[in-house]
Amino acid sequence: MTEAVTQPALVIPQLIVGLGNPESKYDQTRHNIGFTAVEALCSAWGITLAENRKFQGEYGEGMAPGGGKIRLLKPLTYMNRSGQAIQSVTSWYKLPPESVLIIYDDMDLPLGKTRLRLSGSAGGHNGMKSAIAHLNTQNFPRLRIGIGKPKDAANKDDSDTISHVLGRFSATENQLMSLVLQFVVECVELTLKQGVEKAMNVCNSRTISNSESC
Numbered sequence: 001m002t003e004a005v006t007q008p009a010l011v012i013p014q015l016i017v018g019l020g021n022p023e024s025k026y027d028q029t030r031h032n033i034g035f036t037a038v039e040a041l042c043s044a045w046g047i048t049l050a051e052n053r054k055f056q057g058e059y060g061e062g063m064a065p066g067g068g069k070i071r072l073l074k075p076l077t078y079m080n081r082s083g084q085a086i087q088s089v090t091s092w093y094k095l096p097p098e099s100v101l102i103i104y105d106d107m108d109l110p111l112g113k114t115r116l117r118l119s120g121s122a123g124g125h126n127g128m129k130s131a132i133a134h135l136n137t138q139n140f141p142r143l144r145i146g147i148g149k150p151k152d153a154a155n156k157d158d159s160d161t162i163s164h165v166l167g168r169f170s171a172t173e174n175q176l177m178s179l180v181l182q183f184v185v186e187c188v189e190l191t192l193k194q195g196v197e198k199a200m201n202v203c204n205s206r207t208i209s210n211s212e213s214c
Helices: 030-045 079-093 126-135 158-165 171-194 196-203
Strands: 015-018 050-052 057-063 069-075 100-106 114-117 142-146
Touching (some): 030 069, 030 100, 030 142, 030 158, 069 079, 079 100, 100 126, 114 171, 142 171, 171 196
Parallel strands (some): 015 069, 015 100, 100 142
Antiparallel strands (some): 050 057, 057 069, 114 142
């Protein structure tokens, strides 16, 4: 007899975290695109975030498009300690690491590109280093949003890179990022309905451009 093939369990996020820094001076910066993405999700789903001291961040919950309960978090611990806030939520609700979807900026991806993965390293991102340390594993899904590199990046020093990451998008880039955020909402909704693995096929195969708004 032929043995039945066991299908892998669907990975459906229960907690969505956007990485960023608090304080108004960081609002709408490239490094805070994770915060902006969570705000876009809340707007699309009618969920309100409120500061929660126990969870060390702005937290909200509601019904997800897939029909289940969803939780959203913007850590207010500053980027390098994001894992503290994430762990406070996962510990309280006894959520496994694989149920946490983290959204954050990636300078190695060009503007208009997103990348969804089931697991992986921090890739030099301090917020992800903290998340991995506090969840004690790399095995949780993440959605990276491309912010591009500074012009002439090969000849730039660290201060130029920091200025780029903590800088704001130009007017033209903002138009593009509005379309990217719409696509991010679509991608996340797909993960909630069909699981991360199936959503990867859609989210990783498309590049958003300003021409799509015409």
